[in-house]
Amino acid sequence: MTGKFSKYLKNKKPILKQLISLLTQKYQYVSILATDVSGVRIQVDKSTTIVQPSAITESGFVIKVFNGIVYSEYSVNEIEEKNILAIIETVDRLAKQKTSVPHVNVQQLHEDPLTQVFIRKNKGKVLATDQIISILKSYVNDTIAFSPLVVNANAIIETTEISKMFLSKDKDLEQYYTWSNPRSFVLVRKDSNTKYAYDGFGINSIEKGLAELQASMIKTAKLAIELLDSTTPKPGIYDIITDSSITGLIAHEAFGHGVEMDMFVRQRSRAQSYMNQRVASPLLSMHDGADATFSVASYFFDDDGVIAKDTKIIDKGILVSGISDALSALQLGTSPTGNGRRESYKRKAYSRMTNTFFESGSSKLEDMIKSIEYGYMISTTNNGMEDPKNWGIQCTAHYGREIKNGEFTGKIVSPVVMSGYVIDLLNSISAISKDFKVIGSGSCGKGYKEWVRVSDGGPCLKAKVKIG
Amino acid sequence: MIKQIIKGLQANPAVTDWLINEVKTISDQAFYVLQKIETTRTVATCEYSVTVYHQYTDQGKAYLGSSSFAITHKISKSELAKKIDEAVFAASFIKNKAYDLVTGLKKQSWKEKTDIIEPFVMIDQIATTFFGESSSNIRFNSLEVFFTQTSSHIINSRGVDLKKTLNKFDVEAIPSFDGDKQNVELYKYFTYKTLDFDTIKADAINALKDVCSRYNAEPIKEINKVDVILSDKDAGEFFDNLISDFSFAGIYKQNTDKKIGDSVQKDVKGDLLTVGYTLSSKANAFDNDGVIVKPVKVIENGILVNYYGGNQYAQYLNMKPTGNMSTVSVPKGKTAIDKMRKKPHLEIVALSGIQIDIYSGYIGGEVRLALYYDGKDYHPVSGFSFSGSIDACLSNIVLSKEMTNRITYQGPKYIKLPTMELL
Numbered sequence: 001m002t003g004k005f006s007k008y009l010k011n012k013k014p015i016l017k018q019l020i021s022l023l024t025q026k027y028q029y030v031s032i033l034a035t036d037v038s039g040v041r042i043q044v045d046k047s048t049t050i051v052q053p054s055a056i057t058e059s060g061f062v063i064k065v066f067n068g069i070v071y072s073e074y075s076v077n078e079i080e081e082k083n084i085l086a087i088i089e090t091v092d093r094l095a096k097q098k099t100s101v102p103h104v105n106v107q108q109l110h111e112d113p114l115t116q117v118f119i120r121k122n123k124g125k126v127l128a129t130d131q132i133i134s135i136l137k138s139y140v141n142d143t144i145a146f147s148p149l150v151v152n153a154n155a156i157i158e159t160t161e162i163s164k165m166f167l168s169k170d171k172d173l174e175q176y177y178t179w180s181n182p183r184s185f186v187l188v189r190k191d192s193n194t195k196y197a198y199d200g201f202g203i204n205s206i207e208k209g210l211a212e213l214q215a216s217m218i219k220t221a222k223l224a225i226e227l228l229d230s231t232t233p234k235p236g237i238y239d240i241i242t243d244s245s246i247t248g249l250i251a252h253e254a255f256g257h258g259v260e261m262d263m264f265v266r267q268r269s270r271a272q273s274y275m276n277q278r279v280a281s282p283l284l285s286m287h288d289g290a291d292a293t294f295s296v297a298s299y300f301f302d303d304d305g306v307i308a309k310d311t312k313i314i315d316k317g318i319l320v321s322g323i324s325d326a327l328s329a330l331q332l333g334t335s336p337t338g339n340g341r342r343e344s345y346k347r348k349a350y351s352r353m354t355n356t357f358f359e360s361g362s363s364k365l366e367d368m369i370k371s372i373e374y375g376y377m378i379s380t381t382n383n384g385m386e387d388p389k390n391w392g393i394q395c396t397a398h399y400g401r402e403i404k405n406g407e408f409t410g411k412i413v414s415p416v417v418m419s420g421y422v423i424d425l426l427n428s429i430s431a432i433s434k435d436f437k438v439i440g441s442g443s444c445g446k447g448y449k450e451w452v453r454v455s456d457g458g459p460c461l462k463a464k465v466k467i468g
Numbered sequence: 469m470i471k472q473i474i475k476g477l478q479a480n481p482a483v484t485d486w487l488i489n490e491v492k493t494i495s496d497q498a499f500y501v502l503q504k505i506e507t508t509r510t511v512a513t514c515e516y517s518v519t520v521y522h523q524y525t526d527q528g529k530a531y532l533g534s535s536s537f538a539i540t541h542k543i544s545k546s547e548l549a550k551k552i553d554e555a556v557f558a559a560s561f562i563k564n565k566a567y568d569l570v571t572g573l574k575k576q577s578w579k580e581k582t583d584i585i586e587p588f589v590m591i592d593q594i595a596t597t598f599f600g601e602s603s604s605n606i607r608f609n610s611l612e613v614f615f616t617q618t619s620s621h622i623i624n625s626r627g628v629d630l631k632k633t634l635n636k637f638d639v640e641a642i643p644s645f646d647g648d649k650q651n652v653e654l655y656k657y658f659t660y661k662t663l664d665f666d667t668i669k670a671d672a673i674n675a676l677k678d679v680c681s682r683y684n685a686e687p688i689k690e691i692n693k694v695d696v697i698l699s700d701k702d703a704g705e706f707f708d709n710l711i712s713d714f715s716f717a718g719i720y721k722q723n724t725d726k727k728i729g730d731s732v733q734k735d736v737k738g739d740l741l742t743v744g745y746t747l748s749s750k751a752n753a754f755d756n757d758g759v760i761v762k763p764v765k766v767i768e769n770g771i772l773v774n775y776y777g778g779n780q781y782a783q784y785l786n787m788k789p790t791g792n793m794s795t796v797s798v799p800k801g802k803t804a805i806d807k808m809r810k811k812p813h814l815e816i817v818a819l820s821g822i823q824i825d826i827y828s829g830y831i832g833g834e835v836r837l838a839l840y841y842d843g844k845d846y847h848p849v850s851g852f853s854f855s856g857s858i859d860a861c862l863s864n865i866v867l868s869k870e871m872t873n874r875i876t877y878q879g880p881k882y883i884k885l886p887t888m889e890l891l
Contacts, residue, residue: 008541038538047721047784049562051535051555053517059540060513075511077541094510097588101595104504129535129558151722192725194827232830235855235891266501266610268642268653327507346511348499385820387836389644389653390682392851394820394834415825419834419853447640447655468832468853468891 001126001206005119005176006036006163008059012079016167019063019084023091024169028108029066031168033303035059035345039160042129044136046144046152051129054160056453060345062303063087067095069103071327075346106331111305113170118300120177122161124207132157135210143186143217149225151194154185155217159206166305175300179453180206181441182213188224195414197224197398198380202296202440202455226412227399233413235468239375240418241368241403241460244437248456249381249395250463251286251356252444254422255279256456257386259288259313260339260351260446261324265331269388271319279319280426285359286314288323290338295455296440297354304340304349311337325351343450350446358458361432368431368462369403376400376467377408378416381442391422400467418465431462469542470623473518476548477625482556484532485521485569487624489756490514493616496587500611503599508588515540520552521625522559523566533562567783570758572628578751579633580661587615590637590663597665598641601672606680608672609653610642628758632751636661636875641672643679652682654818654837659875661749678817682837685850688814688890691840696854696888697808697815702822704877706831706861707743707796709824711766714774716781716789726772733770738864738886739801740769745776745790746797748875754791761791798879801867808866808884814854815839829858831885856888 016032023030039054060077072095079087127135136155143153158181166173183200199216203209242250255271263269271279280286290299290308301307304326311323324332325340328351341352369377380398387393395418402411438457445451470490477486495511516539523532535558537551584590591613598608619633637660644653656675660668698706710732713724726732733741746763747753754760757779764776775787782789809815820834832855840847868882 036540045721048564048780049533051558051562053536053538057538057540070505071507073507073509075509075513077513077515080542090510090512094508097508099498099505099588099592099595101500101592101599102504104501104506106506129554130561133558133561187721187723189722189725194723194725196827230828232828232855232857235853235889266642267644267646267651268609270651331501346493346495346513348497348507348509383821383823385834387820389651390836392820392834392836394823394853396823414828415823415830417823417830417832417834417853417855419820421851448657449640466853466891468834468855468889 001122001159001161001178003121003126005174009034009036009163009165013165015079015081015084019079019087020167020169022088023065027065027095028068031064031166031305033062033345034165036163037160039158040129041156041158042132042136043154043156044133044140045154046140049133054158056160058344062345063091065091065095066108071106073348104331109326109330111168111170115172118175120204122178123205127206127210132210139214139217143221146218146221147225149188149190149228150221151187151189153217153221155213156183157181157206157209157213166301168305171305173301173305177299179204179296180209182209182216183441184213184217184220186217186221186224188228190228193228195224195227195230197227200441227414230399230412230414233376233400233416233467237464237466239372239462240465241372241377241462243377243379243460244435244457245381245439246378246395246397247358247458247461248356248439249384250425251358251458252353252456253384253386253393253395254426255286255313256288256353256356258388259322260353261322261332261334262328262351263388264322265328270391271322271388274319277319278317279423280314280317281429282317283361283432284314284317284426284429285312286357287312287359288339288353288356290354293355293357293438295355295438296453297455302338302340303342304336306336306338306340308338323351323353325349341452343452347450350450352446352452353444353454355438356454356456357438358432358461360434360436360459363431363433365433365435365460368433368460370406371431371462372403372406375403376413376416377403382415392419393422393425394419417468419468420466425463425465428464429461433460435459469516473516473539473548476545476552477520480552480556482522482560483520483552484523485625487519487569487622487758489517490621492619495614495616496591497612497614498588498591498595500595502609503602503607520555520559521569522556524560526563530566531563532566533559533564535559535562565784567780569624569626570628570779571626572630572758575629577631578753580635580749580751582635584615584635591615593665594637594639594668597668598672601669601676605646606676607644608641609644612640614638622754622756622758624758630754630758632753634749634751637663641675643675645679645683647683650683652679654679654682661875678837681817681839681848682850685837685848687851688840688849691890693887693889695811695813696885697813697882698885699816699882700872700874701877702816702819703880703883704796704874705822706824706883707798707879709826711743713826714766714772715777716775716785716787717777719775720781720784728772728774730772731770732767732772733862734859735863736770739867741767741865742769742799743767744797745793746795746878747793748795756792759789759791761793763797764790794876796877796879798867800869800871801880802869803866804869805882808868808882809841812843813841813884824858826858831856831858831861852890854888854890856885861885
């Protein structure tokens with residue numbers, strides 16, 4: 001980690017400004033997003049060690065222009081004095097593409113002038129690769145020694161530093177920030193019964209992240225061993241308590257995707273017609289925003305150059321706002337919320353979630369558990385899927401613990417696949433705990449593509465769901 | 469750039485071997501909103517992944533450490549030297565059991581044939597084909613069309629020098645139905661290696677037909693158990709999950725306790741399975757280590773017969789690498805779909821996402837659209853989930869004679885799984 005904004009991007013700034021100036025002579029709107037994201041993923045298990053670039057490593061530029069009809073973007077990873085004319089030619093060719101399909105009625109993006117530099121560094125020591133390998137190896141050895149049932153253990157850390165620059169006629173923004181994701185995965189076997197467990201979290205300190213991973217490894221091993229006795233749940237309707245991970249998954253899949261306002265532009269979201277109406281229990285309030293809490297998606301400005309915000313989506317059960325990228329907000333006549341995100345500079349910006357969560361409530365978790373006659377406490381996100389137009393929902397948890405007459409019975413089920421109708425689920429929420437945790441280790445696709453890093457979470461919820 | 473990287477690697481005495489993967493991507497993309505064009509994009513990038521190997525011995529044992537880094541733009545000689553130094557330093561702490569890199573004797577290259585000169589003209593034709601099938605209230609509310617050409621060039625210090633160029637069109641289509649009682653949509657994703665506009669038109673028509681069915685779909689009532697028919701992508705995912713642990717890496721890391729010769733299916737009353745991997749196209753001829761890939765049968769007639777995968781773990785198991793491939797291959801079955809459809813069943817059209825956990829033996833998913841056949845009539849149904857046991861599926865699975873040929877799956881278009889629970 002360098003601990004500072006990319007020197008490469010700094011050096012490119014004059015030529016990027018020159019390019020903007022040249023393109024502005026032809027186009028109503030011109031901007032350039034420049035990215036330099038680097039990181040390392042170190043994975044150690046009992047037999048091998050892998051050191052490779054972080055999955056989000058990238059460096060390149062998105063040149064965006066508006067010719068009065070359509071927006072066009074050219075993604076390229078080399079901009080130099082000698083190819084600047086070739087770049088302009090490519091942009092011109094792209095913007096002049098003939099199409100037999102009519103164009104949308106869209107106006108020019110307007111931006112308020114802003115020049116600002118944002119910096120957020122890794123906290124604590126930055127360890128060298130050999131030091132990290134040695135620490136991870138010791139965790140793997142300790143986890144394998146923990147029980148003869150442990151077949152293999154993986155200790156992983158991914159560290160990333162992000163430099164992004166957004167330039168246009170009116171904007172000159174730079175941001176530098178860091179993030180780390182420690183992860184554990186443990187495989188256990190008894191006779192021919194094999195099970196696994198995993199854990200992951202996000203943190204802005206390599207040193208602290210590695211320290212916390214040690215406990216996470218043993219916790220994961222204990223859970224994997226417990227899961228050797230797991231069964232699959234009998235399909236049915238159950239009262240459940242969700243942990244923060246599953247609460248976040250529900251927030252994300254139930255109303256997160258549905259209020260991504262590029263879905264409104266495409267008439268793909270039922271939420272659009274429910275604005276200012278009740279969609280959930282009055283106990284429930286929900287937020288999203290890169291500035292809503294501190295986690296993996298806490299940037300300073302988005303890939304459209306819009307400053308990060310905290311957007312309240314649901315206020316006491318009433319749907320009050322969506323989240324948007326700049327182009328969608330322009331088409332809808334609303335203000336962008338700082339949610340324009342790209343998988344990388346090679347992809348388009350869409351309205352995307354950042355840090356999504358339900359606000360905490362006033363109930364005690366132990367009282368919520370006591371109130372369950374028969375059901376499960378559901379934990380650890382596996383995956384989920386949105387259905388923004390028809391409000392179907394599917395959320396898969398890694399496991400659930402059986403509760404009978406307000407007590408845990410010791411029985412464990414895995415996996416737990418919850419499904420149903422979003423409104424039924426959200427209206428079934430009858431208690432919300434005081435706890436609050438946001439887990440910054442996830443990724444989210446839009447449909448089945450466009451992966452970006454997100455966090456989600458909140459308190460524990462009591463709800464009624466279909467488990468199939 | 470490749471010459472500069474090789475020079476830098478050769479200048480560092482601690483680098484015992486190296487591998488460079490150059491990837492050039494050219495892509496043209498168009499984004500349509502409510503059947504009107506909103507955004508056009510072009511991508512032109514060239515990136516490098518460099519892996520540095522450091523061979524050493526410690527207490528008489530041979531190790532091969534490796535570390536990779538990315539080069540995402542032109543860098544200076546000194547910046548490259550620094551990256552190589554850092555990588556070889558990291559590699560010197562990695563105690564992976566020694567293995568040999570893939571060796572190459574001659575330069576080889578493969579290129580998928582394409583007659584695409586102006587991708588945007590083709591993108592426009594694809595969009596108009598989709599939109600040509602729609603009406604005012606049954607249409608594609610969102611359509612994204614991507615043409616992507618990817619050229620990979622792999623070179624290593626042991627003579628490997630391989631090139632391949634692959635092309636494809638991807639279409640993400642959201643067919644939507646705005647009706648009096650409700651508005652509904654489905655998610656569709658198509659990949660075309662070549663452009664056959666009859667096929668594209670049929671895909672557009674079927675997508676719109678499916679969304680009409682979703683509009684008319686009702687919840688399924690009073691049916692607790694039924695045979696389920698999966699098709700295409702869902703069938704491919706089922707087989708992919710089935711063999712995912714039988715890679716060389718999976719076996720070496722003991723992800724499974726199964727070994728060659730073990731039975732994967734028990735008490736078989738349905739079809740015996742033969743499942744493997746194959747090349748998605750002839751030009752997709754090598755993997756990221758430079759292994760020339762070969763189709764492999766992993767399961768044959770219900771028995772685990774081969775492991776598969778890349779160079780490093782194949783050598784750890786004293787086996788020959790097959791190369792990493794991602795196209796699942798299954799031979800055609802014996803039963804025609806018409807015969808499969810004779811008894812009451814549920815034919816899945818769209819799921820939220822198929823959920824398969826091999827370790828728990830769970831298969832299921834939330835059904836967005838299915839056709840339920842009660843023995844007399846078909847009924848579009850939606851808004852429920854199905855689940856069952858993978859072991860029971862494997863005992864009774866039936867494969868169709870009809871085949872599908874997708875980038876990720878070449879095999880029976882339909883598979884019938886017995887008595888799934890519905891909720």
